[in-house]
Amino acid sequence: MDMSNYPAAVAILNSLQSNAATIAQLRASGHPDYSLALPEMVEWLAQAGYQPRLLDKLNIVHVAGTKGKGSTSAFISSIVGQYLSPGRTRQPIRVGLFTSPHLRFVRERIQIDNMPISEPHFATQFFQLLHKFKEDKRPMYFRFLTLMAFQTFLQENVEAAVVECGIGGEYDSTNIIQKPVVTAITSLGIDHESLLGHTLPEIAWHKAGIFKPGAVALTVPQPAEAMAVLQQRAQERECKLVIIPRHPQIESGQVSLGLAADYQKTNASIAVASASALLKKMGFSQVPDLVSNPAAALPKEFIAGLQKVRWPGRSEVRAETSTNTMWFLDGAHTVESIELSTQWFITETKKQGKDIPRVLIFNQQSRDADKLATALYDMASKTLGPRPFDKVIFTTNKTYETHGYTPDLVSNNTDNKSVEDLTVQDQLARTWGHLDPTAAIEVCRSIDSAILRARSLNATAATAESSQRLVLIIGSLHLVGGALEVLENAANNTLER
Incomplete structure (x- = not known):
């Protein structure tokens, strides 16, 4: 087989996903026993030809949390990336x-x-990694990719790596890291209850599992019940937990961020502290200590990293001039993140003026979709009134109606029958109809259909004063990713014509 055949690699990788029945069984079992998860990862790492101690050379920042861990990781990597310049007196860093x-x-x-x-x-x-495992004993999807990331970083001589946890921390596949330089925990909330527990203290216990003796331990302000657990776990792991407030230059807006929502200021602040601790450990003595002095002035490299970061699908705005549509995209899968994302949309749309038609495209296939949709409505209606959207569209995560998912977006852990029957979408339509009986609601089978309807419906709803249209695409990252795929292809086709 051609070792560079990307479609073949993606097809085999997709076969390693857990199916919907397995996921449902795990959720129904309450709290699964994951005590063997890390020993299994260590064994797979050994089969791949590495020992956990080899990961120490990567100078890892390990990031856990409920909200913002991906954005925080991107901020850290972008900042460290500013120290890649070959013109520096020391050898440039490669960052993973x-x-x-x-x-x-x-x-x-x-x-x-x-x-x-x-x-x-x-x-x-x-x-290269696949061939090191027997066909019937291959790691599942996320574990395989975790091993593959470590293999890639080691082979590419990465000197600094930012590693985001998948779920939790204590038993997460990434937690085979023994000696991270920094461990950072972003904002905590309720999520993955069947795996992590139903309360903030339970969830905090899992997230704090990334703390290690000797590593810098950072977090952002948390609810008291969660903070108490983090403090206790840090003490048990023989590390001092430092709470990082918003940096004054970031909070004031003096430093603009590549990710615009207000809540990103919290993520950016723990990111600058994490990057500071990492770079100082790596010998960059001129970098200020933003852990012991979190209000110290930011170096120009830090400012550039914060401004240049790009993290698609997170508080992202795209202008489509051909249809005079502004697309607002944000992945949000907890009540807290839905509320923050909705507030971001409201803040951004206020800049556009009044009487501009608003459309919502929403899906959350595998979590409590009704609860999230209700939280979205409650937050939006506080400011925008009892009918916050002129049109509400509920769709599946299927990318295209004619040929389904693109290979990279295939999800085998979704119940295909519920997708085909539009079970979740029909229920969401009923829920929203109860919240807003005057709402114009539609259900679509695919993301491209939902986007087509948003364009056409906005055009007919536009007032005489403004032909502009605002569309919020929010919920599952699978939805947001599929929407970006459709929008990108539409833009490319337009350019080709």
Whole structure:
């Protein structure tokens, strides 16, 4: 087989996903026993030809949390990336970034120097690792990609790596890291209850599992019940937990961020502290100590990193001039993140003036979709009134109506029957109809259909004063990723014509 065959690599990788029945069984079992998860990861790492101690050379920043861990990881990597310049007196750093989930392409999860690895590079790394396991004893999807990221970073001589946890921390596949330089925990909330517990203290216990003796331990302000657990776990792990407030230059807006929402200021602040601790450990003595002095002036490299960061699908705004549409995209899968994302949309749309038609496209296929949709309505209606959207569209995460999912966006852990029957979408329509009986509601089978309807419906709803239209695409990152795929293809087709 061609070792650089990316489509073949993605097809085999997709076969390693847990199916919907397995996921449902795990959720129904209450709190699964994950005590063997890390020993299994260590064994797989050994089969791949590495020992956990080899990961120490990567100078890892390990990031956990409920909200903002991906954005925080991107901020850190972008800041460290500003120290890559060959003109520096010391050897430039190579920085690796491992995050999940991806939006459009699975190779987005593994980045070198803030760029996703290429298709041939991904495929080569994939098959190289695949051949080290027996066919009936291969690691599942996320575990495989975690091992592949470490393999890639080691082979590419990465000197600093930012690694985002998948779920939790204590038993997460990434927690085979023994000696991180920095451990950072972003804002905590209720999520993955069947795996992590139903209360903030339970969830905080899992997230704090990344703390290690000797590593810098950072977090942002948290609810008291969560903070108490983090403090206790830090003490048990023989590390001092430092709470990082918003940096004054970031809070005031003196430093603009590549990710615009207000809540990103919290993520950016813990990111600058994390980057500071990492770079100082690596010998950059001129970098200020933003852990012991979190209000110290930011170096120009830090400011550039914060401004240049790009993290698609997170508080992202795209203008489509051909249809005079502004698309607002944000992945949000907890009540807290839905509320923050909705507030961001409201703040941004206020800048556009009054009487501009608003459309919502929403889906959350595998979590409590009704609860999230209700939280979205409650937040939006406080400011925008009892009918916050002129049109509400509920869609599946299927990318295209004619040919289904693109290969990188295939999700085998979704119940296909519920997708085909529009079970979740029909229920969401009923829920929203109860919240707003005057709402114009529509259900679509695919993301491209939902986007087509948003364009056409906005055009007919536009007032005489303004032909502009505002569309909020929010919920599952699978939805946001598929929407970006559709919008990108539409833009490319327009350019080609």
